[in-house]
Amino acid sequence: DGGITQSPKYLFRKEGQNVTLSCEQNLNHDAMYWYRQDPGQGLRLIYYSQIVNDFQKGDIAEGYSVSREKKESFPLTVTSAQKNPTAFYLCASSMEGQISDGYTFGSGTRLTVV
């Protein structure tokens, strides 16, 4: 079955460390997205990519970085510059021209700073 896989499900980071969250999809979707979810704040867009080797900043890109070297993969690195990284991170993908399908979401990664 096609889908979008995020790993790990839980991640713990020490202060000052960079960590990378994985997002892989086998839906042949063109676009991929990273969102951050905090209680009561809905989803905030971090980065998105509409094509391989290209990506754009979202609303809260500071302290994060991404790459899109393959169509299937869109990893997110949370750098030490992100001062409040504890949150639930969601990856999503979509297919150009299939607007009614909306976005397909992964099951999320919960990142906690210890």
Place this chain on the structure above:
Amino acid sequence: GEDVEQSLFLSVREGDSSVINCTYTDSSSTYLYWYKQEPGAGLQLLTYIFSNMDMKQDQRLTVLLNKKDKHLSLRIADTQTGDSAIYFCAEGPGTASKLTFGTGTRLQVTL
């Protein structure tokens, strides 16, 4: 910019109908969506409505769209405990060429 507003919380009794409301600002949106998020999980697409429609029914779900007022609602008939979740509305792609999500409404179903 685009903005999507929802109330944060709704509590209903099992068997009653739930109505979750959403307002949006981008009049160029072509589709409006409802997603469901269960605890610790990703978002699951429940239904969508094209912007030139005013109603869509899908089993227990009814979506109403008032395009003039930019108001969207999701009615869940015969609400069950399994319907307890956070519900997000989303609009797009309009001027932003990507979806904009609301803040989410937490639905609590009581016995």
